Amino acid sequence: MDILPADASPPPQASxxxxxxxxQPPAWLVPDAALTFDLGAKRTKVSARLNVVRGAGPRGPLILNAEALELLSVSVGGRKLSADDYSYADDRLTLVIEGDEAVVETEVRIAPDRNTQLMGLYASGGILCTQCEAEGFRRITPFPDRPDIxxxxxxxxxxxxxxxxxxxxNxxxxxxxxxxxxxxxxxxxxxxxxxxxxxxxxxxKLAALKDSFTTMSGRIVALGIWVRPGDEPRCxxxxxxxxxxxxxxxxTYGREYDLDVFNIVAVDDFNFGAMENKGLNxxxxxxxxxxxxTATDTDFDNIAAIVAHEYFHNWTGNRITCRDWFQLSLKEGLTVFRDQSFSADHGSAAVKRIQDVRTLRIAQFAEDAGPLAHSIRPDSYQEISNFYTSTIYNKGAEVIRMMATLAGAERYRAGTDLYFExxxxxxxxxxxxxxxxxxxxALDLSQFRRWYTQAGTPTVNATLTHDADARTATLTLSQDLPNVPNAGGRKPMHIPLKTALFGRESGARLGKERLIELKDAAVQIDFGGIEETPILSINRAFSAPVSVKATxxxxELAFLSAHDDDPFARYEAMQELMSDWLVKRARGEGEDAAAIIDAVTRTLxxxxxxxxxxxxxxxTPADTLIVDRIGTDVSPRAVxxxxxxxxxxxxxxxxxxxxxxxxxSGRGGSFDLSPEAKGKRRLRAVALGLLxxxxxxxxxxxxAALYDKADNMTxxxxAMTALAGSDTAERVRVLADFHARFRSDANVIDKWxxxxxxxxxxxxxxxxxxLMAHEDYSASNPNRFRALIGGFAANMPGFHAEGGAGYRFLADQILTVDRINPQTAARFVAPLGRxxxxxxxDAAAMRAELQRMLDAPGLSKDVREMAEKSLA
Incomplete structure (x- = not known):
């Protein structure tokens, strides 16, 4: 069978x-697999020897997934089969096996240098590497490609x-x-x-930075980070x-590494951030x-978090994996929570929490409120690659966090120990x-399970009243569940809300923080001994992924921005002040900004x-958050x-x-990555942006001076970001200088x-x-495509320009890249889906582009699913 050219449009497929x-459980299991690779960029031969045994699933033939493979030979039990002895059609190799076990051998040929989808075995800058999650292994050798085998x-x-x-x-x-x-x-x-x-x-051709780690039981693990020769110091x-x-x-979890070596390899062409393959990330x-x-403080933080994330998968994803892809949040949501906790322990916990919640709100809340809404354990999917969403990862992490909050540290650890056991x-x-x-x-999570099956972001309505004579306060809470596609039900959720009261006159907290478990549609909670007018601080530390509407x-918001002793709640009050003002202004309503100015000045x-x-x-809150707050009939230009x-x-x-x-302030000192030093650089950048x-x-x-004197990329x-938004000669000079300095470093030029x-x-x-005409631009490289086209899609005035030209441009780029790399293309449909x-x-123009994509010949099933759902 001929290999389907990787850069050709796949044939249209029914959804x-x-x-x-x-x-259903697998019909066949593969306890042992032996693979031999004769490697080459143009041609690689893969020989596989599979020991197969019948599983608990329905009795039937052995079906091996096989996509874009040139099948050379098939043998069962040492007997080479003729083409009449098997069926190879629709990307499946079907073998009829009479007994309950057999040895199946196959030989195939693949062309890594033509694999622009970057799934399976492909070439990247002279390196051959693999990516198999979710369904890439079938592009390497025939195999029952499912996670429960x-x-x-x-x-x-x-x-x-x-x-x-x-x-x-591995x-x-x-x-x-x-x-x-x-x-x-x-x-x-x-x-x-x-x-x-x-x-x-x-x-x-790789070189390694090598080290070792001694585990808690005394084993020595050899560590290697493999990169292009010369890049070792940057590891x-x-x-x-x-x-x-x-x-x-x-x-923290009692988990020890279990092999003698642990390797990481860095490649330039990759659809994801990283992959947790056992022992070889x-x-x-x-x-x-x-x-x-070459790296900003954010880059340093991201590297630490992602290295941690992929390593933590060794236990939450590898040693215990997913039965099927519907359980994806089992490994991803849990591991995101673990990497967030790791980062919080190694830096500013308060700032890390703020950053994680901002990411959740910008990406996941928007997903939850639109046509792509789904629960963290959905009931169906069309294309598995579209399943890697902010809901699965970020909301999934928040669900784990709520469980840890409800249990407390010691009981949560007891629960995780039992899970691993x-x-x-x-x-x-x-x-x-x-x-x-x-x-x-020792928790009852029967109602809490609804977080796994119900989509959408709940809204908690909160009203606090005070009876001065009785020295009591009453908090009335209710929850509203959104009516979104694929909601999976709208029954009351189990919502843990960290709550405190503050005295308006004293500015002090009135009693201890309370963890309120909201389980009913509405409830009243009484507080006693309230001697002064109370002010409500609710969902402290963002204890639940909900929207709070408090009367x-x-x-009161200005008060909380000055007095709340929970850092996240204090930040939240500042953001609410700004959001309220922005929503009213975008609607054409006048609003005094004196409270915001006072809060900003006091904070600085x-x-x-x-x-x-x-x-x-x-x-200031992100434009997308303000759009969501307004809800409908939004003018992006007004926002x-x-x-x-x-x-x-x-x-x-x-x-x-x-x-x-x-x-x-703070310039001229030695560079370091302490939270204090990173904080100074962060505040300096924000202050410059405000100027x-x-x-x-x-x-x-x-x-210009900051750029010229900078001794670090942050x-x-x-400086360059600030100047890039100005129409000045310094803008032209700095952009040219930056490119000349770093043109040989692809990751830095992505920033440019x-x-x-x-x-x-x-x-x-x-x-x-x-910029698309620039010699350094290539749509076939996912990083470069994300850097330029993703940057434009996030540019509110550019993307939403009058007349819909930005929408047409994005749809054109999606269609172009879809012929090369459908997974990357599909991830850019979401902005049009809003x-x-x-x-x-604006809505009509966006819908027209979604329909134009659906009408395009040869559209991949990846993009088709996203466009169809966006129009539904």
Whole structure:
């Protein structure tokens, strides 16, 4: 069979919906798999020897998924089959086997250098590497490609020694053997059964930063981070993060690493951030390589978090994997919670919480409120690659966090210990996880299970009344559940709300913080001994992923922004002040900003606050959040104008002199990554951005000076970002200088593309189109496509330009990339799917582009599913 060219449009396919209720155990299992690779970029031959045995599923033939493979031979029990002895059609190899076990052998040929989908085995910058989650292994060799089939793998890699001196796979290595004729081979053995989506192999010219880690039982694990030769020094931060992660997982969850080696490989072409393959993590290079000259503080933080995330998967994803893809949040939501906790323990916990919630609100709340809404354990899907959503990851993490909150630290640990004890080596379900936490932590989570089945963001309505004579306060709570597609029911949720009261006169907290468990549609909670007028602080630390609508008297938000002792609640009060103003302004209503100016000024002057917290607190809410607050018939231009007006007002109130002092403070010291140093740089960047709300000569000169004197990428990017939004000669100079300095570093040049695509000066669409013609732009590289096209899609005035030109442009780029890499293309449909929020003309234009995509010949099922759901 011919190999389907990877850059060709796949044939149109009828939509196939997979339902969770239809799950059946596998008809066949594969306890052992032996693979041999004869590697080459143009042609790779893969020989597989599978020991298969009947499983508990319906009795039937052995069906092996096989996609874009040139089938060379098939044997069963040592007998080579003719084409009449098997069926190979519709990406499935079907074999009729009479007995209950057999040895099945196949040989196939694939072309890694033509695999632009970057799923299966593909070439990236001279390196051969794999990506198999979710269904990429079927593009390597025929196999029953589902996560509940766990196999022990033995992998032999053969290749030209000059082209591929390093050969890596899962597990522990044997000896590297010379084969003569300039070729060599190595065998890797993984003793731990794993699903095929965790298979990995890498070959190429690589160099390693090496280290070791001694586990809590005294075993020494060899660590290696493999990169292009010369990049090893930029792996130091990732290596520190890896060792910190291994120690943290032992200390916090009691989980010890279980192989003799742990390797990470960085490649430039990757659809995801990273992949947790057992013992051989493959990373997008932007989440490995870092130094002060090329990486921002955010990059450093992201690298540490993602290294931790993928390492933590060793237990929450690998040792215990998913029974089926409907259980994806079992591993992803849990592991995101684990990496968030790790990052909080290694930095500012308050700032980390603020950043995580902002990400949730921008991405997941919007998803929850639109046509793509789904629960964290959905009932159906069409294309599994579209299943990797903010709901699965970020909301899934919030659900785990609520369970930990309800249990408390000690009982939560008891629950996780029981989960690992019960299910190690299994393909588990979300129900298995919940039951273990229930039993280990002695909790009743019967109602809480609705978080796994009901979609949408609940709204909690809160009203606090005070009876001065009786010295009591009454908190009335109710919950509203949104009517969204695929809601999965609208029964009351179990919502844990951390709550406190503060005295208006004293500014002190009145009693202890209480954890209120809202389970009913409405409830009243009484507080006694309230001697002064109370002010409500609710959902402290964002204890539940809900929207809170609290009835508040004038000045209460300003009070909380100054007095609340919970950092998140204090930040939340500042954001609410700004959001209320922006919503009213975007609707054409006048609103005094005096309370905001006072709160911003007070926050900037409060030296008792962390610099990073001050920076987060004075940031204006994202445009997308204001769009969601308004709800319907939104004018995106009015939202942008409201935000610009507020920033100018804040600038006027905060004062140029105060902001200039912040920009100048802390410069000249030695660079480090302490929370204090990162906080100073963060506050400096935010202050500079606020100055550019109405940039004068002083602001332009300050940005140019910061750029020219910068000894780190954080300050350099802050200056370039500010200048990129101005129509000045310094903008042209700095952008040219930045490209000249870093043109050889792809990850840094991604930043250069993004900064310009997101700049609101001039005509953002024209700027983006101009950059597409740049010699450094390539739509086939996911990072570069995300950097430029993703930056433009996030540019509110550019994307929502009058006449719909931005919508047409995005749809054109989706259709172009869909022919190359459907997974990447599908992720860009969502901005058009938000059409219901906007005024009639904008909505009609967005709908028209969605329909145009659906009418395009050869549209992939990835994009088709997203477009169909967006129009439904």
């Amino acid at each position: 196939h919906i997979t339902h969770r209720k239809d799950y 766990l196999s022990r793998y033995t992998v032999t890699l053969r290749a030209d020694r000059t082209d591929y001196p390093v050969l890596l796979s 597990g522990d290595p044997g000896e590297l053997r010379d084969l003569g004729d300039g070729r060599h081979e190595i065998m890797w053995t993984d003793p731990h059964p794993k699903p095929c989506y965790l298979f990995a192999a890498v070959a190429g 130091q931060h990732a290596m520190r993060a890896l060792k910190d992660s291994m120690a943290w997982d032992e200390r 493959i990373f997008n290079s932007k989440y490995v390589l870092a130094d002060r000259e 019960r299910h190690d080596g299994e393909a588990a379900t979300c129900e298995d996880w919940i039951s273990a936490i229930e039993d280990g932590a 508040r008297a004038p000045g 002057d409060d030296q008792s606050l962390d610099d990073a917290f001050r920076a987060e607190a004075i940031l 942008v104008q409201a935000r610009r007006t507020l920033r100018k007002t804040m600038l006027s109130g905060a004062g140029h002199e105060r902001l200039m002092r912040i920009i100048e 550019f709300a109405d940039p004068g000569e002083e602001a332009i000169a300050a940005a 300050d350099r990017m802050a 593309f993004t900064v310009q695509a997101m700049a609101e000066t001039g005509d953002p669409l024209a700027t983006t189109q101009h 059409w219901r929020r906007f005024r009639q003309d």
